[in-house]
Amino acid sequence: MNKKLWFTTILFIAVLIFAVILLSQEENKNQPTDQQNTQSQIILFYGDGCPHCVIVEEYIERNDIEEKISFEQKEVYYNKNNANDLTDKAKMCGLPTDNVGVPFLWDGSECFVGDQEIIEFFKQQSNEK
Numbered sequence: 001m002n003k004k005l006w007f008t009t010i011l012f013i014a015v016l017i018f019a020v021i022l023l024s025q026e027e028n029k030n031q032p033t034d035q036q037n038t039q040s041q042i043i044l045f046y047g048d049g050c051p052h053c054v055i056v057e058e059y060i061e062r063n064d065i066e067e068k069i070s071f072e073q074k075e076v077y078y079n080k081n082n083a084n085d086l087t088d089k090a091k092m093c094g095l096p097t098d099n100v101g102v103p104f105l106w107d108g109s110e111c112f113v114g115d116q117e118i119i120e121f122f123k124q125q126s127n128e129k
Helices: 002-030 034-040 051-062 080-092 115-125
Strands: 043-046 072-075 104-106 111-113
Touching (some): 051 115
């Protein structure tokens, strides 16, 4: 009887370990990595009170860009985490990080700085002429 209990316990533990491993692998498949998130996500960095940012915002509103292109907006003057994220993106593009300006757009692989570059990016992405 003791051998039967021992065998059942070992079998139960083995099945439990297998189930945990299987579930954790399935979870990882469904969650994209940080690198995949970064590469597929467009982020527009702006500052409250920035006149060039206002030009971009007006263009976005006038042309319904948010309806055509999915992107995130992050304010950097009053949000240190967003400012750090902006610096990280500038580093990835090989830009100097000591004085990164806004508006600044990250498309997942490239950086665009200034209202005209960003507006041109949105025009191209939304197929405007």
